[in-house]
Amino acid sequence: MSPARVESGAPTALLERAMEILSCFDPKHSALTLTQIAELTKLPMSTCHRIVGTLEAGGFLSKGSDRKFRVGTKLWTIAQHAPLSERLRESALPTLARLYEETGENVTLAVLDRGQALYVDRLVGERSIPTISRAGGHLPLHTTGVGKVLLAYQSEKAIEQYLAQPLPKPTPQSITQPDALRRDLADVRKNGYSITRQEMTRGSGSIAVPIMRNGRCVAAVGVIVHLNRLDTNRLVSTLTDAAASIAAELDGH
Amino acid sequence: MSPARVESGAPTALLERAMEILSCFDPKHSALTLTQIAELTKLPMSTCHRIVGTLEAGGFLSKGSDRKFRVGTKLWTIAQHAPLSERLRESALPTLARLYEETGENVTLAVLDRGQALYVDRLVGERSIPTISRAGGHLPLHTTGVGKVLLAYQSEKAIEQYLAQPLPKPTPQSITQPDALRRDLADVRKNGYSITRQEMTRGSGSIAVPIMRNGRCVAAVGVIVHLNRLDTNRLVSTLTDAAASIAAELDGH
DNA sequence: GACTAAAGTTTCATGGGATGGAAGTTTCTG
């Protein structure tokens, strides 16, 4: 009866809307005004206002003096109990710290999440080069050191499924030919580590190794370095030690 | 007008329930079955099932093969964009790593949140002693090194408000007398660091210093050590350097 | 492997809470 019925998959359901609102907060939007949220979610202002208000009351969002909303401490606190933080991050952090001290380079820890590399942690210093990866961020599997490792140790089927989709090519050096990637991944499995050279960012490369548990690759550690500092042998051995140490720590708990 | 309108605190509202469900995940409950969630929230099973299902579909929760729910990667990802993670943690991590390497002790970073010390990060190793504090956890202000610092640099009014409430006394050494605490806090302000001795845990003590920004104490860094390793002078100077370094990093961005 | 208790899932009639247009209020901006 109502003439203007929103036809297709009505994105109704309060909860879904709330989750959509929270999902607006991403690397590019860490602080948003109500209007911006309404625009991003395409929700009516009044509805948006109400939901955001409830989320704020619950501590899931917090409003700054600049009238911008940010992710609240309550949500952050809950997230710290995700297995990701609880087991992996917590176990790996001391080792990552050592790795960072030893190499002075960008150190990253990632897991596989929805067909992408999810960066669980990273340590960056002044000495190290700027990177795109950031904790909580996703990057493609085939253009990053940690990503290649994570992909290489997947099942044949999963790998083919990944290769079947269109692959982004952020730099001219990015390898996007399925066949070339298959060879690359086979090398990773054979050597036990991956290398990338300018496949994600111009001027830098990376090396990564798997963290194995019960014969499965549960995560990957890697370093990102300036191309001319890519000292494979030294880095691989340091990384391998670190991976073993993290794996031991994981089992220890 | 509306005849039977129950005006008083109707504990309704889907969203609030959803937030309550998510809040069930705390240090003691990182994995919960549906039934457990229903019990904790006192919600009817069917209602709980529906909400949990929606949260799972949105990636806010994830169901393991053990049919237990855990905090999902989506929620975790969003939380990484909290100012806490984005600015503080990210800026402080390299310094904390160095601190950890230098001292080999438990290193913690905390902010003030709802009248408690919220641990933003901690680094623990095999060498260091076990502690209760964990990233994402809350502890009282008056029984922890970082807590005393955070409290000491609050306004007079806020301090008195804190002292006015009943103060938990986890160990016999915990200082809960308002007057004794006032003196203690004055010392912290005078010296620029705090010391605790067995006020939270038997056998261990802690030292902490403030991280200042624009004349305000925005966070505190501390170490937790075995009592007989509490080498005040050395630790204070190391911590002060670290705090300055973190503050600089915060401004740099 | 049958039996059973507990955990999880689906169903559905009902009414209470969500909805969003519109009007009112505050806060920027030039």
Add this chain to the structure above:
DNA sequence: CAGAAACTTCCATCCCATGAAACTTTAGTC
């Protein structure tokens, strides 16, 4: 200090969340 943009409140309408009950699956026992 206008004028606009951002934000907040209001409220009649109606849709969707509700939860008891029935049903299905899983885990534990002999």
